Each structure stands twice: as structure tokens, then as C-alpha cells.
Amino acid sequence: MGHPKILFITLVQVIYCLRYSSASFNLYLSPQELQRLLGLQAELNYVRDGQINDYALNFTLPLSSKLNKLYFTWENTGSQKLPYSIKIDISNKIAIPHPKLNISATGFVPSSTQIFAVSLPCSETVDAEVNISIKISITFSDKNITTLDFKRKKTCINESIKNDVSKNSLTFADSSSVFYIAVCCAILLVLILGILITIYYVTDKKGRGTKTNGNGPGTTTTTTFLATLPRNSVNVSSYASFRRMPSYSLLDERSKDLQERITELSVQRCRVRLSSIILEGTFGRVYQGSYTNEEGNEETVIIKTVADHASQVQISLLLQEGMAMCSLNHKNILSILRVSIEDHSTPFLLYPFNNYKNLKIFLQKCKLSSEGVHHTLTTQEVVRMALQIIKAMQYLHKRHLLHKDLAARNCVVNDKLNIQVADNALSRDLFPSDYHCLGDNENRPVKWLALESLLHKTFSPASDVWSFGVLLWELTTLAQQPYIEIDPFEMAAYLKDGYRLAQPINCPDELFAVMAYCWAMSAEERPTFTQLHVCLQDFFTQLTKYV
Structure with missing residues (x-):
């Protein structure tokens, strides 16, 4: 038989466990409430069978100015009565002067599933971000009082200013104002049409005066199709047309800074070697390869490029999107190492490999x-x-x-x-x-x-x-x-x-x-x-x- 003192301690622990195992409750946001607050079809448990979800409690839930009530669902699932007390703390009592509960601030957790509401109406007299703390204390025993702190942040808007602005706007928009605005718009429309017609005839006349079929002095210099290609057009021009002009011509005027960054990272094509294809699409390819750096050492790299039949838009997107995160130095960001762009060849974007x-x-x-x-x-x-x-x-x-x-x-x-x-x-x-x-x-x-x-x-x-x-x-x-x-x-x-x-x-x-x-x-x-x-x-x- 064991030592009497040990048996006594064990018996006390068992009695304690039996006593407080009957003390259990649930507190959560129903699916309907979560749908109303966040647009989600789910149930958010703060306390389930007496187990507290600390993560959910630690998150501050934002509230819009139109949400004036919060609904909580709770129940005592044990046999022991559980006294509670509720306290609401407001950081700005001018913005929310009268928070209210639809139940008593003290009492016992109900033994059946019930919903209680917390009213948090804005005064609509000030603009403010209000921190709200709803503290619910549950008493399990004299020495065991658990306090749950529900944090909310509500945006309150000064509606009087909004109404003044609306009234001023309505006062301004009277019948005479509408008439004058309409007249001004009509005059402006006539002027714009006149300018457009003038430009059209001048351009047309100039075109007829310079157009010839020969190669003499009167022949106009035609602009290549690629120079006027919209950024978002779906061009399927062949690689042969790309070869007739420098690679940089596929970038528009808004990409001069991009050209400068490419120039800084540019390396000769002879220093890059392709080994094997890792990923391949219709026109895009990702290779594993190597690059010989300035010290003459060979580094394993990943190389993004395009196939010969890729269009100018696809090549332009490769450069623009590939260079979007260049010159970044962070261990959790894969940034471009080098770029290889030469005339008569497709561009290479080089990235560190590191397995x-x-x-x-x-x-x-x-x-x-x-x-x-x-x-x-x-x-x-x-x-x-x-x-x-x-x-x-x-x-x-x-x-x-x-x-x-x-x-x-x-x-x-x-x-x-x-x-x-x-x-x-x-x-x-x-x-x-x-x-x-x-x-x-x-x-x-x-x-x-x-x-x-x-x-x-x-x-x-x-x-x-x-x-x-x-x-x-x-x-x-x-x-x-x-x-x-x-x-x-x-x-x-x-x-x-x-x-x-x-x-x-x-x-x-x-x-x-x-x-x-x-x-x-x-x-x-x-x-x-x-x-x-x-x-x-x-x-x-x-x-x-x-x-």
C-alpha cells in the first residue's frame, strides 16, 4: 500500500478534477454573425468545451461605422453554475458615448444556448478610430476567475460634415446652374469637333502630297509595325521580324529606367551556357545552366527565356515582369542576377539556383x-x-x-x-x-x-x-x-x-x-x-x- 500522504494528495487532485470537470462552457460567433461581419460562412469559436482559443482572442476585429451591434452566442454545458461579469471599455467616449448590453452586466452563464448583444452606436459627431474592449470574466472558483478580452476597432464618421457637403452640393445644382453647365459643354464639344476635323484634313493632305511608289526624295520613311505596337496587343509576329531591329526597340518610352537597369545587369551571351530544360510552355522556357562571373568562376543559374516563335509582346512582358523585382536583397526574395540581351537573339534572365x-x-x-x-x-x-x-x-x-x-x-x-x-x-x-x-x-x-x-x-x-x-x-x-x-x-x-x-x-x-x-x-x-x-x-x- 502507498504512502498515506501521497494517497491524500492524489485523492485531493481527483476530487478537484471531478469538481471542475463539470465546469465547462462555449462562447462563439455564429455562422450568421460571421457572415455579417466578414462575409464568411463559418463559425468562430472563442471558447469550446472550456478550451480557450487564444489566437482568436488576440486578433482585433475591425468594424465599419454601419455595424452598431455585435452578437455573441454562449452556453454553460456543465452542471456547475458559472457567474459572469461584463465590462466594456471605449477609447473614445465622444465617438461612442453609450455602449449598451441587452443583458445584465453580472449574472450566470445560461445553461441553454443564448445570444446576447453589445450595442456600439457612433455619435456621428467626430471622425475617429475607436478601440473597444469587451471583457467577460467567468468565475469557476474563488481562485479561478478567467477573463476573456474581445478586442474590436470601429471607424466612426462625422455625418454632420457629410450632410453639410451634400446640402451645399444640392444648393449649387439649381436649375440656372444646370442650364449654364449644359451651354458650356455644348460649346466645348463643338470646339473639340472642329479641332479634330482640322487635324484630319491637314494630315490627309500631307499624306497625299508625300506618297510615291519610288525610292526618290519624295518617298516617305515608313515606321515599322513594332514601333507602334500597343502594350497590350496580341501580336504573333515571328522571330524573323524581331531580328531586324535592336532588342531595346521593343520597350516603349515609359521603360527608359528599365533599360538602364538592364544595362547595369547585362552580360555577354558567351558567358552563359544552357544545360537542361526545367519548365516549358508554349513560348516560355526555364533552363538550368551556368554563368561565368567577373572573377572567372562558374555559377549554376536558372535561366528564363522564350522560344524563337515568341511575339514582341511576350518578349516585352518577360523583360518587364522579370525586372520588376531586380536589385532587391533579401533572403526570401529571388532577385535577378544578370540579364543577357543581344541583337538577333532572345533575352536571357539569370537567377541564382541554390537547389x-x-x-x-x-x-x-x-x-x-x-x-x-x-x-x-x-x-x-x-x-x-x-x-x-x-x-x-x-x-x-x-x-x-x-x-x-x-x-x-x-x-x-x-x-x-x-x-x-x-x-x-x-x-x-x-x-x-x-x-x-x-x-x-x-x-x-x-x-x-x-x-x-x-x-x-x-x-x-x-x-x-x-x-x-x-x-x-x-x-x-x-x-x-x-x-x-x-x-x-x-x-x-x-x-x-x-x-x-x-x-x-x-x-x-x-x-x-x-x-x-x-x-x-x-x-x-x-x-x-x-x-x-x-x-x-x-x-x-x-x-x-x-x-
């Missing part, structure tokens, strides 16, 4: 190989890769650069799962199923784009955050195609209706919550990459704490 491979292809190979499972990514590995991508994007945004096409296909990874973010040169050709044309003669990564980028072609750091959310989804699904069942032409309506990508199998709630926040309808409500880094770093620390 990196395309991330999308790597993820797809992780699913299955001929021997079975190739590699199973753990949650820790996924989060670690995501953190590296975030660091690269923080660096880009600090330099006021946007990626605009952040996706697994535009990242590379090595055997140690070190990630580098790359440019999107040749991606349209190498991954054609990821790009769609919506009738505007432009192939775009429709299913990776933020709603505002899809509708209005506007890009910002927040639109890169949206794309990162899709990339995180790619990491957790091993590069499945997002929205595979949705027609590209229906994507905008699908997103506007509040639908998003579903939570992947075996994806932790904490990780999916990060994705969901990246896909907030309003760009202002999405987190920054700095905030994402803090959230995922905390989650990564929790994952590795007991490993």
Missing part, C-alpha cells in the same frame, strides 16, 4: 509519388513557410513595391523548405490554367485576385494580403486549384455574395482564421503583413512549444 524548385510543382509532388506518399507537410512546416513569405512581402511593401501576383507558382522552395518569393515572368505561359481572360484581352490570375482588383484593376498592399490568403490555402491543400467549380466570369459575383474558399481538411481553425481575415470584403478591414506575422508567429510558437 530551389517551383513551389507549386513541389506541393503537387507532395501528394503522391509512384512509391506512395512523397512528403507530408506538417502544420509547423506550413506555418514556417508562410512566415518566410510574409517577411518577403514586408520587405517589398517597405520599398513601396507591390507583387500583384502572389501565388505558389511564383515562389520557389528548396529541400530544407526555405522559401523565396519570385516574379511572375512566364507564369501565364507555364501555368495557363491559373490565368483567365475575361474579355478584356488580358490574362489575369482571376482566382487569386482581391475583389477590388478583379472589378476595378486596383492594387494595394491589401490586395497582396488577399492573394497571400489564397497562397496559404494552396500550402494547406498541396496546391489544389482554388474555386475549381466556379466559372472565372462568375468569380466577382461569387465573392460579392460573401462566398470564400472552404476550410481545407486537417487545417487548424487558427490557420483558417488567418485566411478568412485576408479575404475581408473591404481592403481597410484586412490585416497588414506585419499583423499577419505577429499572429502566425504566436501560432508557430504554440505549435513548437511541446515539440
Whole structure:
């Protein structure tokens, strides 16, 4: 028989466990509430069976000025009564002077599922960003009081100023003003038409006076077709036409700085050697090769180039997109090493090799190989890769650069799962199923784009955050195609209706919550990459704490 003292301690522990195992409760946002706040069809658990979701609590949820009420669902699932107290702290009481609860500030957590509301109406007298803290304290015992702190940030707008402006606008737009504006517009239209007709006749007359069929002094000097080629036209001119003019002529006047950067990185073609093809599309090719540097040492490099039949537009895009991230120095960014452009030859873009491979292809190979499972990514590995991508994007945004096409296909990874973010040169050709044309003669990564980028072609750091959310989804699904069942032409309506990508199998709630926040309808409500880094770093620390 054991020692009496040890038995007594063990008995006390058992009694304690039995007593407080009956104390359990749930507190969450219902799918309807999350749909209203973020446009997502999901349930956000803050407390489930007594287990607290620290990650969800630590995130500050942004609120628009029109959201005046918050709804929480809770219930006591145990047999022990759980006293509670609720306190609301407001950082600016002029902006939100009267926060209210529709339940008592103190009482007991209900034993059945109930919803309570917190009213946070703006006074509409000041413009302000208001920090809100809703603290709910649950008493399990005299020595065990748990406080849950729900953080919100609400934008309040001074409606009186807006109304004054509207009234002034309406006062100005009276009948006499409308009449004078119409007269001015008519006169202006007549003047513009007169100028256009004059230009047409002068140009036509000049053309008839100089046109001849011979090679004498009267012959006009014709401009080559390539010099007038629009940037977004789909030209299928052959390589032979490209050879008749210098490579730099395919760049327009707006790309003089690009030409200067190319000149700085330019190397002779004789110092570059192609070895083997890594990826190949209709006109784009990626080689592994070597480059002899200034010291005479040979370096292994990746070389992006195009086939002989590539059009001028395709060559121009290769240079413009490939040079978009040149001269960047960060361990998580794949930046161009050298460029080789010579007349009568296709351009070469050289990148450091270091045993990196395309991330999308790597993820797809992780699913299955001929021997079975190739590699199973753990949650820790996924989060670690995501953190590296975030660091690269923080660096880009600090330099006021946007990626605009952040996706697994535009990242590379090595055997140690070190990630580098790359440019999107040749991606349209190498991954054609990821790009769609919506009738505007432009192939775009429709299913990776933020709603505002899809509708209005506007890009910002927040639109890169949206794309990162899709990339995180790619990491957790091993590069499945997002929205595979949705027609590209229906994507905008699908997103506007509040639908998003579903939570992947075996994806932790904490990780999916990060994705969901990246896909907030309003760009202002999405987190920054700095905030994402803090959230995922905390989650990564929790994952590795007991490993």
C-alpha cells in the first residue's frame, strides 16, 4: 500500500478534477454573425468545451461605422453554475458615448444556448478610430476567475460634415446652374469637333502630297509595325521580324529606367551556357545552366527565356515582369542576377539556383509519388513557410513595391523548405490554367485576385494580403486549384455574395482564421503583413512549444 500522504494528495487532485470537470462552457460567433461581419460562412469559436482559443482572442476585429451591434452566442454545458461579469471599455467616449448590453452586466452563464448583444452606436459627431474592449470574466472558483478580452476597432464618421457637403452640393445644382453647365459643354464639344476635323484634313493632305511608289526624295520613311505596337496587343509576329531591329526597340518610352537597369545587369551571351530544360510552355522556357562571373568562376543559374516563335509582346512582358523585382536583397526574395540581351537573339534572365524548385510543382509532388506518399507537410512546416513569405512581402511593401501576383507558382522552395518569393515572368505561359481572360484581352490570375482588383484593376498592399490568403490555402491543400467549380466570369459575383474558399481538411481553425481575415470584403478591414506575422508567429510558437 502507498504512502498515506501521497494517497491524500492524489485523492485531493481527483476530487478537484471531478469538481471542475463539470465546469465547462462555449462562447462563439455564429455562422450568421460571421457572415455579417466578414462575409464568411463559418463559425468562430472563442471558447469550446472550456478550451480557450487564444489566437482568436488576440486578433482585433475591425468594424465599419454601419455595424452598431455585435452578437455573441454562449452556453454553460456543465452542471456547475458559472457567474459572469461584463465590462466594456471605449477609447473614445465622444465617438461612442453609450455602449449598451441587452443583458445584465453580472449574472450566470445560461445553461441553454443564448445570444446576447453589445450595442456600439457612433455619435456621428467626430471622425475617429475607436478601440473597444469587451471583457467577460467567468468565475469557476474563488481562485479561478478567467477573463476573456474581445478586442474590436470601429471607424466612426462625422455625418454632420457629410450632410453639410451634400446640402451645399444640392444648393449649387439649381436649375440656372444646370442650364449654364449644359451651354458650356455644348460649346466645348463643338470646339473639340472642329479641332479634330482640322487635324484630319491637314494630315490627309500631307499624306497625299508625300506618297510615291519610288525610292526618290519624295518617298516617305515608313515606321515599322513594332514601333507602334500597343502594350497590350496580341501580336504573333515571328522571330524573323524581331531580328531586324535592336532588342531595346521593343520597350516603349515609359521603360527608359528599365533599360538602364538592364544595362547595369547585362552580360555577354558567351558567358552563359544552357544545360537542361526545367519548365516549358508554349513560348516560355526555364533552363538550368551556368554563368561565368567577373572573377572567372562558374555559377549554376536558372535561366528564363522564350522560344524563337515568341511575339514582341511576350518578349516585352518577360523583360518587364522579370525586372520588376531586380536589385532587391533579401533572403526570401529571388532577385535577378544578370540579364543577357543581344541583337538577333532572345533575352536571357539569370537567377541564382541554390537547389530551389517551383513551389507549386513541389506541393503537387507532395501528394503522391509512384512509391506512395512523397512528403507530408506538417502544420509547423506550413506555418514556417508562410512566415518566410510574409517577411518577403514586408520587405517589398517597405520599398513601396507591390507583387500583384502572389501565388505558389511564383515562389520557389528548396529541400530544407526555405522559401523565396519570385516574379511572375512566364507564369501565364507555364501555368495557363491559373490565368483567365475575361474579355478584356488580358490574362489575369482571376482566382487569386482581391475583389477590388478583379472589378476595378486596383492594387494595394491589401490586395497582396488577399492573394497571400489564397497562397496559404494552396500550402494547406498541396496546391489544389482554388474555386475549381466556379466559372472565372462568375468569380466577382461569387465573392460579392460573401462566398470564400472552404476550410481545407486537417487545417487548424487558427490557420483558417488567418485566411478568412485576408479575404475581408473591404481592403481597410484586412490585416497588414506585419499583423499577419505577429499572429502566425504566436501560432508557430504554440505549435513548437511541446515539440
